[in-house]
Amino acid sequence: MSIVIETPNSPRTRSQANLEKYGWVFMRISGPFLIVLIFVHLISNLVVPDGGIKAIDFAFVAGKWAAPFWQWWDLAMLWLALIHGTNGMRTVVNDYTEKEGVRKTLVFSLWGVCSALILLGTLVIFTFDPCPAGAAAELLPSFCPAVQ
Amino acid sequence: MVDDVKVIAEVPSFTVTLMVRRYDPEVSEEVKWVDYEVTVYGTDRVLDALHKIKWEIDGSLTFRRSCAHGVCGSDAMRINGRNRLACKTLIKDLDITQPIYVEPIKGLAVEKDLVVNMEPFYKAYRDINPFLIANDKPEKERLQSPEDRARFDDTTKCILCAACTTSCPVFWTDGQYFGPAAIVNAHRFIFDSRDEGAEVRLDILNDKEGVWRCRTTFNCTEACPRGIQVTKAIAEVKQAILKGRP
CATH class of the missing domain: 1.10.1060.10 (Alpha-helical ferredoxin)
Structure with a gap:
């Protein structure tokens, strides 16, 4: 009596050029950058201003984004964190999904969400109006005409 | 005099329980854990205990081994949740107050008991x-x-x-x-x-x-x-x- 035992390992197919190497390098380069970006962000937002997290309001954020330095800082953080995180999630999906269709759908959705967030975030950083018309003066940063 | 020799010759032995993951597709598709109680010595390795089971208790137990001295690489198995060579794992080094769990290595199709398709x-x-x-x-x-x-x-x-x-x-x-x-x-x-x-x-x-x-x-x-x-x-x-x- 012969029994055919199904093997979970399908034969390997040699794939052509792939981006895995660049993905791996990107993770190792963006990681240290993110550590600096995020910790400076946390310190400048939570430790430096008096009152810690309670000091963060619309005026605080508007004041920060009035400086191109912080605009570019936050932009770098946004792009690197999202691509780093999404690529990390992609490797988890690649490791643990069994069906090719599910894998493709998940990876596609991941990059979809990532691009949408990057687009929205970039748009907000550069089109942000620190002094919206008609807002209550006590909510606005000190340099707005409505406050002065 | 004879008694003295007997005392020296006696090597202390102890009893351990081995839980072995058994699978025989020719009998049943079901995987089951079977426990075996064996008397072993301080110098015995897990492989010796498996031999004891195969030779004295249940001849149907199937596993690979060749040199039995850590060179051929035939008897890798998962012992107490860790991959080891059965021939290099001394039983006394494991926690013998608990059963010793022995199962095939993971990720390769099991053919029978501890034998996988390599x-x-x-x-x-x-x-x-x-x-x-x-x-x-x-x-x-x-x-x-x-x-x-x-x-x-x-x-x-x-x-x-x-x-x-x-x-x-x-x-x-x-x-x-x-x-x-x-x-x-x-x-x-x-x-x-x-x-x-x-x-x-x-x-x-x-x-x-x-x-x-x-x-x-x-x-x-x-x-x-x-x-x-x-x-x-x-x-x-x-x-x-x-x-x-x-």
Whole structure:
């Protein structure tokens, strides 16, 4: 009596050029950058201003984004964190999904969400109006005409 | 006088329970854990206990072993949740107040009891061209300095037992991954100064299922019964791919 035992390992197919190497390098380069970006962000937002997290309001954020330095800082953080995180999630999906269709759908959705967030975030950083018309003066940063 | 000899000759023995994961597709599709109580000595290894079960209790128990001395690499199995060679694991070193769990290595199809289908594992090994590639004719001895030999000394120790590859969580879910053992054996030739096929092997391992699948969990290094720094070898192959040469 012969029994055919199904093997979970399908034969390997040699794939052509792939981006895995660049993905791996990107993770190792963006990681240290993110550590600096995020910790400076946390310190400048939570430790430096008096009152810690309670000091963060619309005026605080508007004041920060009035400086191109912080605009570019936050932009770098946004792009690197999202691509780093999404690529990390992609490797988890690649490791643990069994069906090719599910894998493709998940990876596609991941990059979809990532691009949408990057687009929205970039748009907000550069089109942000620190002094919206008609807002209550006590909510606005000190340099707005409505406050002065 | 006779009594004295008897006292000296008596080696202390103790009883342990082995829980063995049994599977025989010719009898039942069901996998079951079966417990066996055996009397063993302080010098006995898990393999001795398995022999005792096979020879004295249940002859149908199936497992691989050949040299029984940690060289052939036949009897890698999962003992108390860790991949080890049954012939190198002393029972007294395990917690004998609890049953000792013995099961086949993971990630490869079980054929019967502790025997798995090693073919996908050997396939990955063959895929990395595990032989010397040199273009000149073998007319004279290929000399090598002790330093050049030391470069890949660690990875020459591999016995292809599959303990590393089947301890890798990526290999468990992705049967396509080359796995640590294949990369270790590629490392053995990539960093050999006499070999000229490094580029070919680096190209093979730059595959989607190659070294980049490694998540540096160090399971392989911990599992290796030969003490090979497997994760380090994989990292060196990654660096070699980045540089384009060993």
